[in-house]
Amino acid sequence: MANLQSIAGFPVESVLAIARSIGWGAAEILQSYYHPHPVAGESALDLNIQDQGDGPVTAADVATNHYILNNLHAAFGTVEFGYLTEETFKAQNPSERLQHTWVWIVDPLDGTKDFIKRTGEYAVHIALAHAGRPVLAVVVCPELGKLYYATLGDGTFVETRDSAVTQLRVADRDRIEDLSVVVSGSHRGERLVQLLSQLPCQNQRAIGSVGCKIAAIVEQQADLYISLSGKSAPKDWDLAAPELILTEAGGKVTRFDGSLLQYNQADVSQWGGILASNGTCHTQICAQAETLLAVIDTSS
């Protein structure tokens, strides 16, 4: 895969360094809400949980979104770069991002429900897309103390808070029955439940946040993530950064029909079935999922 030479005139290394630094800063803000240290007379930070129809939003989502966006704006401006973030996209005129070739796609808190439930399974996603495809990505899992990063063609790395860096590759497990599946705990429509029950890989577990699920695959603790939209679908900011982290570690991300996801389109929902995998049985599992769904849909 051709690697990235430069980003709108910025050296790739410096863009990555800024994105990583913003990723760690965002993790610190989230943890200040997740692990409040109230001093005498002061209460813990209030999460101010609001349900806006698309799932809960907390003061931690809003503060972290603000921090990431301010820092990206300060570093990269708004001439060469567009911005698509979970917390600002509704108020935004879509033409601001659609006219840009380079677009930052940000989820300040992926796994808000798990953040509220305190499972520790939440993440920060920062991706840079070029012409609708991710070319640079940072995913931080604050409770693991790990930041995953990737640039197109240069592999996936994990960094810890002491700045130790290790390159990551997906597992080479290739017996379909042995593959371990991670799925959403909270987005499980009846079709997905039926599909999961009929797949040959029955080693399945729920993990919150797409970023944490992909982290489990690049850490070789799992092999597959299956997403199937229902009334709602995952959005660009849920998938763009995790996709590059996985593909640069040797994995694959496609729709069940084999097509690649396109980001920064007019509709930011990613409808249909999506398979993210270690790559070994990807085509076979996509084909099986399509066949199983056809039967599930005719018998329902």
Ligand SMILES: Nc1ncnc2c1ncn2[C@@H]1O[C@H](COP(=O)(O)O)[C@@H](OP(=O)(O)O)[C@H]1O
């Ligand atoms: N079928 C679906 N419909 C809507 N959103 C989905 C979805 N599957 C995953 N997501 C989004 O992906 C993120 C991780 O979900 P999960 O933990 O269930 O896998 C959540 O985003 P946010 O937490 O950023 O709102 C969730 O809203």
Ligand SMILES: [Mg+2]
């Ligand atoms: Mg999300």
